[in-house]
Structure formats: structure tokens, C-alpha cells
Amino acid sequence: MRSHADSQTTSLALTAVLVAVAVCLGYAEAVLLPTMPVAGVRIGLANIAVVMALAFLGSGRALLVSVVRVVLVAAITGTLGGPAFVFALSGAVAAWLAMCAVARAGHLFSVIGWSVAGSAAHVSAQLLVASFFVGSAVPLLMLPASLGLALATGLVTGHLSRLLLSRIPSPSLSAA
Amino acid sequence: MTRGDTVLVCLVAAMALFALPLSGALAGAPAQDVAVLQGPAGVTRVPLDQDASYVVEGSSGEVVFKVRDGALRCVTSTCPDHVCVRSGLLRPGAPIVCAPNGVTATLEARAEGDLDAISR
Structure with a gap:
């Protein structure tokens, strides 16, 4: 039986690993894969790490992983504090909210459902914030195409997450 | 995929389709x-x-x-x-x-x- 402190250390280490993975995936995607020509939709590989955090560590740590990832990737790509950073942050928080809501429903949804909900919330929030920023509803015109793409990318990252979850043994944090 | 997942996927697809005429109305006949x-x-x-x-x-x-x-x-x-x-x-x-x-x-x-x- 491990102590409370032990499991806290494990949880902290795992959080740090997931942040690192999320930053690597986010940065690789930003540099290697061009954003799709519709509303800056990305595949969202970094969200896989957030899904892992949500599955293993709970909602608080998932938000931490997501937000720290957005800040670090923005710092690396030089967009920190700019509008693009605000869009990314709003998308990340919206995706986290949607994924937590879906995850709370228990076994009704799998990680595929989490991912789809997350990516749909991500693009919707981004377009909404972009509309405020631009000062007109023009960005919202892209909502149908963005949601369609988000559905596809959500399914891709969801399947990848499920594949990973089935291979990685769940770290037992409370007792072992 | 669970049944919930399938429903969710259909829901997002429906939202995308419903947003289509909505965005058309917003733009007006160009x-x-x-x-x-x-x-x-x-x-x-x-x-x-x-x-x-x-x-x-x-x-x-x-x-x-x-x-x-x-x-x-x-x-x-x-x-x-x-x-x-x-x-x-x-x-x-x-x-x-x-x-x-x-x-x-x-x-x-x-x-x-x-x-x-x-x-x-």
C-alpha cells in the first residue's frame, strides 16, 4: 500500500509528462501541419494528452494540462498575448468544459464522444470570440464547415485516444 | 463507440447542417x-x-x-x-x-x- 504522498507525487509527475506530451504534439502540429483553410481548424493532436489527463487525473488536472499547453505552445511559436493566443485559449477552455460535461455522464460516452464534444466546442468558441474580435458576424458564416471538420478531427483524435487508453495501463494513484 | 457517442456524432452533424441555411440567411443573397x-x-x-x-x-x-x-x-x-x-x-x-x-x-x-x- 502506497502512502498519500506517493500517489500525489505520481499524479504530479503524470501531469508534468502529459503537459510535455501536449506541448510537443501542439508544437509539432503548429509547425508541420498547416492549419486547414477553414477557420484555422487543426487536427488537435494535443487534445489527446488532455483526454488522457481527464481519464487518469480528473477535470482539474485536465484543465491545467490544456491551459499550460496553450501558453507554452504560444510562447514557443511567438504568438503569446496576441489574438491567436486568445482564440486558442478560449477554444481550449470551451473544449475542456464540453469534455468534462460529457465525461460526467459516465459510461454513456467513450473517449471518442469526449473528443467530438471537445472539438465541436473548440471551433464554436473560437468563431464566437473571433466574431467579437472582428466586430461582425462574418466569422460565424464558417460555422457549418468548421463543425463538419471538427466532427472529423474529433473522431480521429478520439480513436487515437481510445487506442492509447487500451494500451496504457491506468496508473493507480490512490493505492497499489 | 458507445450509443451515446453515436448520438453525439449525429448531433454535431445535425448542428453543422442546420447552421448551413442559417449562415446563408446571415450573408444574404450575395x-x-x-x-x-x-x-x-x-x-x-x-x-x-x-x-x-x-x-x-x-x-x-x-x-x-x-x-x-x-x-x-x-x-x-x-x-x-x-x-x-x-x-x-x-x-x-x-x-x-x-x-x-x-x-x-x-x-x-x-x-x-x-x-x-x-x-x-
């Missing part, structure tokens, strides 16, 4: 011959029948649009992701948005009593 460039400084109407370049002062730099062969596209921009440049030609229902610069390009909505609207 005229094909005039584009509207909107930036933080104001609105510019651009005739699409003459080849020309237009520079819009964005909130963090310049966004350059070019009209060629009756179509408008974004050529360069100071934003990080260049989504606007990659958007290609301006088409009905597909605006060009450079969100970091606060610049948009749309086709002008046709006025209600327009001759073209009646003769259509």
Missing part, C-alpha cells in the same frame, strides 16, 4: 460583382470587374487583397497562421477572415429592390 473589405478602420467596397490590389490596415499589420479575373483573394498578411491567405478565392458563403487582424472580406449582399434580384 452579389457576385462587389466585395466588401472590413477592417478596424472601416469598410471598403471593392469592384470585382477590375484587377487591382488593396491594402487593409489590420489591428496588428497589413492585410493585402488582390482582385484578378473577377475574383478576390488574400495575398499576404501579418497574422501567425495565414488562414486568410490559405482560404483561396472569395466565394459566396465562404468569407475570408483574418481574425488576428480584425479584417474580413465578404461578397456584398444584394439589396432587396435590386434589378438583378427581380430579374432572377
Whole structure:
């Protein structure tokens, strides 16, 4: 039986690993894969790490992983504090909210459902914030195409997450 | 995939489809011959029948649009992701948005009593 402190250390280490993975995936995607020509939709590989955090560590740590990832990737790509950073942050928080809501429903949804909900919330929030920023509803015109793409990318990252979850043994944090 | 997942996927697909006519209504029936460039400084109407370049002062730099062969596209921009440049030609229902610069390009909505609207 491990102590409370032990499991806290494990949880902290795992959080740090997931942040690192999320930053690597986010940065690789930003540099290697061009954003799709519709509303800056990305595949969202970094969200896989957030899904892992949500599955293993709970909602608080998932938000931490997501937000720290957005800040670090923005710092690396030089967009920190700019509008693009605000869009990314709003998308990340919206995706986290949607994924937590879906995850709370228990076994009704799998990680595929989490991912789809997350990516749909991500693009919707981004377009909404972009509309405020631009000062007109023009960005919202892209909502149908963005949601369609988000559905596809959500399914891709969801399947990848499920594949990973089935291979990685769940770290037992409370007792072992 | 669980049954919940399937329902969720259908829901998002339905939302995308329902948003389609909604965004069409928002844009109005577009005229094909005039584009509207909107930036933080104001609105510019651009005739699409003459080849020309237009520079819009964005909130963090310049966004350059070019009209060629009756179509408008974004050529360069100071934003990080260049989504606007990659958007290609301006088409009905597909605006060009450079969100970091606060610049948009749309086709002008046709006025209600327009001759073209009646003769259509």
C-alpha cells in the first residue's frame, strides 16, 4: 500500500509528462501541419494528452494540462498575448468544459464522444470570440464547415485516444 | 463507440447542417460583382470587374487583397497562421477572415429592390 504522498507525487509527475506530451504534439502540429483553410481548424493532436489527463487525473488536472499547453505552445511559436493566443485559449477552455460535461455522464460516452464534444466546442468558441474580435458576424458564416471538420478531427483524435487508453495501463494513484 | 457517442456524432452533424441555411440567411443573397473589405478602420467596397490590389490596415499589420479575373483573394498578411491567405478565392458563403487582424472580406449582399434580384 502506497502512502498519500506517493500517489500525489505520481499524479504530479503524470501531469508534468502529459503537459510535455501536449506541448510537443501542439508544437509539432503548429509547425508541420498547416492549419486547414477553414477557420484555422487543426487536427488537435494535443487534445489527446488532455483526454488522457481527464481519464487518469480528473477535470482539474485536465484543465491545467490544456491551459499550460496553450501558453507554452504560444510562447514557443511567438504568438503569446496576441489574438491567436486568445482564440486558442478560449477554444481550449470551451473544449475542456464540453469534455468534462460529457465525461460526467459516465459510461454513456467513450473517449471518442469526449473528443467530438471537445472539438465541436473548440471551433464554436473560437468563431464566437473571433466574431467579437472582428466586430461582425462574418466569422460565424464558417460555422457549418468548421463543425463538419471538427466532427472529423474529433473522431480521429478520439480513436487515437481510445487506442492509447487500451494500451496504457491506468496508473493507480490512490493505492497499489 | 458507445450509443451515446453515436448520438453525439449525429448531433454535431445535425448542428453543422442546420447552421448551413442559417449562415446563408446571415450573408444574404450575395452579389457576385462587389466585395466588401472590413477592417478596424472601416469598410471598403471593392469592384470585382477590375484587377487591382488593396491594402487593409489590420489591428496588428497589413492585410493585402488582390482582385484578378473577377475574383478576390488574400495575398499576404501579418497574422501567425495565414488562414486568410490559405482560404483561396472569395466565394459566396465562404468569407475570408483574418481574425488576428480584425479584417474580413465578404461578397456584398444584394439589396432587396435590386434589378438583378427581380430579374432572377
